[in-house]
Amino acid sequence: MTVTYPYSIDNDTGETLTFKQLIHEPDGDRLLVDNQVAPGSGPPMHVHWQQDESLTVVNGRIGYQVAGQAEQFAGEGETVTFERGVAHRFWNAGTDTLTCTGWIKPANSIVFYLSAVYAAQRKSGQLQPEPFDAAYLLMRYASEYDMLAIPPFVRKVIIPITYQLGRLLGKYNHFADAPSPLPAIR
Template sequence: MNYSLPHTIESHLGEILTFKSIRHEPDGDVLIAHSFTQPGSGPPMHTHWLQDEGFTVLEGRIGYQMAGQPAQYAGPGESVVFKRGVSHRFWNAGSEVLHCEGWLKPANHFVFFLSSVYAAQNKSGKAQPELFDAAYLLTRYASEYKMDNIPPFVTKVVMPVVYRLGKLLNKYEHFKNAPEPIQQVPVLMNNMDTVG
């Protein structure tokens, strides 16, 4: 699936994200985005196995946390960086809309993946994405992303079973042009001290 930029996605949970551009660099493309997050909203604890991610607060107050560490906060003009392989979460910790400029490197399949997650959340009407879509995304792209709030048994047993059932029931026609996952073993040795 190819997306022309800028490309905007919106979650019914109070997040709007516009993927603005790609900056080509010798060691990987950088995806530039702007996010607008309602008070209290933000993604749960998750991991990008293959990507570094950063935010600069333009307006509002961001709360953020790495697994095993206390919550921290940043305001306008301050930046936050999450290294690949480090579980993290962030949220709007203020009372006004949080506006950030963000980047992700390398871009990989992030526009497709997050667009699909938002669509699956909107389809379910809840924070949890629609079951078959969630199983597809979390099983097929497990080498790239992990949702840390999902128990390991569900991730390693239940989701793959639902994924296979979805294939049998032809639930994935809307993913027919999905990109091939990147089959790279995550390297965590350099991040072990920061994971806690």
């Protein structure tokens, strides 16, 4: 996937991301990002195994939670940072559009991954991505990302079966140019 910055994606369920610029740094590329989130919207509990993520509120109020901890909130000018390997979620806790600026480091496959997730959400017309695409992304990029909001039985049994069925049915041809996943570091 070749990207020209700025590059925007929208999942049709209340979130728009604009990848603004990729900055090459000695210890990994930093991807600058803006996001806009509709009231009540935001990603479910998830983890980036190999990336740090930081969001600074420009307008609105962000709610956020680290797995196992109480919900917290931040307002305009405040920054929330999630370290790699720490499960988290965030949402728009206000009544107007939440606008944040931030970064992800190292960038790795995040542009491809989130673009594919958002496309799968648009395909399904729901918050839950189209099942075959979701299974492909969760299996292929398991060393980089996990969606902890998905019940364990579904993650460990249903998704692998769906992935294999998708392979048999030829559902993944549109992922022919998908970047290779990173090796696991956990």
